[in-house]
Amino acid sequence: MVRVTEPLLLAVVVATALAFDFTNGFHDTGNAMATSIATRALKPKQAVLLSASLNLVGAFLSLTVAATIAKGIVDSDVVTLGVVLAGLTGGILWNLLTWLLGLPSSSSHALIGGVVGAVLAAAGTSGVLWDGLISKVLLPALIAPVVAILVASVGTRLVTxxxxxxxxxxxxxLFRWGQIGSASLVSLAHGTNDAQKSMGIILLALIAGGAVPADSGVPFWVILACALAMALGTYLGGWRVIRTLGKGLVELESRQGMAAETSSAAVILLSSHFGYSLSTTHVATGSILGSGVGMKGASVRWSVAGRMFLAWLITVPAAGIVGALAYGLGALVGGGVGSFVVFAALIACSAAIWMASRKDAVGHHNVNEDWKPKKDNESILAESVVDHDMKLMRVSKKGKRRKLGGK
Amino acid sequence: MGTYVEWDALGNILLWGLVVGAGLPALFALGVRIAEGPGARDANGRISTGRKILSGICFGIAALTVLGAVAYIAAGGH
Structure with missing residues (x-):
């Protein structure tokens, strides 16, 4: 670890780590709460408030924070603050982009991808431990959904x-309560697990910047800031991802929701217990798919699931490219100014993605709308001609037809 | 491939995942069936004490498991 004495760089890295923490909560709300929202066990606002509170509590629950990042995946000697900043940038932008597309994807994989990309740019291929990358990141992304689909489908079959x-x-x-209980557990585990990652990154940066001694524990303000950033992100709710998970994959009812969330909680906790970490997002998505597989008469939209699996496979390379570009940009400008340029570019890109999301905003008001392609006026006309039914063209007084076509 | 996947851990996750992750919802469902299934309510719409106790045990085990999991997370096992 190279010692850095630029306080500005340190401040930028800490701010970026908190921003990543925020997108992590924002992106992952759906893992715990999508099913409860879709089955109306909880109102959307209630669900995100509950999840945010539990994430907040979870962040304080257990503090076994280690000042490491992507351990066993990249050579720790080449991880400088510049690499961390570029890695975080890659992680944040991939999180925001997948959110824009409404795709759940693993925040930790995005971060790892960003760091790997930055390391490749900084130190070349020798800086990456490829075996670790394959065995700890890429293969578990394929294994996790399979395990979760199996467990949740068996659970759903038994329950139904x-x-x-x-x-x-x-x-x-009755299942409403089971659903709330199991979803709460997933939120709590997420707060404990994921907030610690951001705390670890900030601790690492503080040690590298000489702000705290190398053997320091996590300062309280770091714990508080990480907990609040994640809770705020969770509360604002990545509604687009929630919608995909809750309505896009399977039409859920409360029994399936309960089986899915229990499966998620069990597989997530067991995987960390046995030291074979599986991503919360991959497990939660697999569980929801499994609850569709195990339910007689339910149909699973495998096309939506397929898009998701594809996103998981390209998470690491895509975030890596952004990470590498960010590192290149920072190195090109150089020094503290370079980190500011990277930070400014990150803000600009994030703002652009947010602007793009406003075009078809998804929020608590429409998160549960039916999942079907919107009909445009031409297809309504065509349908009425084919069916010889003029009524299809009628515009109701409330303008529902027009609303479907107009968006 | 053998070195890339930790098959032991994976087997354990799958086994215990099925026991807890599928077994617990099944137990909960059993409780629901005992409490509200066919024949659970008598002519007055009441649930017999025996059924109440049995379903209570099912729900109780489920609730205890959740509390146990919270304790596990808090103890740093996660």
Whole structure:
């Protein structure tokens, strides 16, 4: 680790790490709460508030923070503050881009990808431990959803079998609680696990910058700042991702939601217990798919799932390219000014993505709307001609038809 | 491939994942069935004490597991 004495660079890295922490919460709300929102076990606002509170509590629950980043994946000697900054930039931009597309993707993989890209730019291929990258990142991305699909489909099959002749109202009323309990557990585990990553990055930066001694624990303000950034991100809710997870993959009911979230919580906690970390996002998505596979008569939109798997496969290379570009930009300008330029570019790109998202904004008001392609006016006309039914063209007083076509 | 995937850990995750991740919802569902399934309510719409106790045990185990998981997270196991 190269010692850095530029306080400005340190401040920029800390701010960027907090920004990443924010996008992490923002992007991952859906992992815990999409099912509860889709089945209306909780109102959208209630769900994100509950999840944010539990993420906040989770961040304080356990503090086994280590000042490492991408350990065993890149050579730790080449990780400088410039690399960390570029890596964070790659992670944030990939998180925002996948959010714009409504695709859940792993925040930790995005960060690792960004760092790997930055290391490649800084030190060449020798800086990356390729075996570690394959065994700790790429293969688990394929394995995690398979395990989760299996567990959740078995759970869903058992649950629906046991309750097949229970009235739907009773099922919904009772499973609602099971759903809230299991989803809360996923939120709590997320707060503990992911907030610690950002704390670790900031600790690493503080040590490198000489602001705290090398054997220092995490200062309280770092814990507080990380917990708040993640909770705020969670509360603002990545509604686009929530919508895809809750409505896009499977039409969920409360029994499936409960089975899916319990499967997620169990697989996530067990994987860290057995020391084979699986990404929360991959497990949660797999569980939701599994709850569709295990439900008789339910259809799974595999085309949506396929887009997701593709995004997971390109997460590391895509974030890596951004990370490498960011590192190149910083090195080109050089020094503290370079880090400011990278930071400014990050803000500009983030603002552009946010502007693009406003075109078809998804929020708590429309997160549960039906998942089907919007009809344009021409297809409505064509349908009415083919079916010889003029009524299809009628515009209702509330303008619902027009709304469907107009967007 | 053998060195790239930790098969032992993966096997354990799958096994215990099925026991807890699928078993717990099944147990909960059993509780729902006992409490609200066919024949659970008598002519007056009441649930018998025996059924209440049995379903309570099912829900209780589920709730205890959640609390246990919280304790596990807090103890730094995660």
């Amino acid at each position: 079998r046991f309750t097949r002749d229970v009235k739907q109202d009773d099922n919904d009323r």
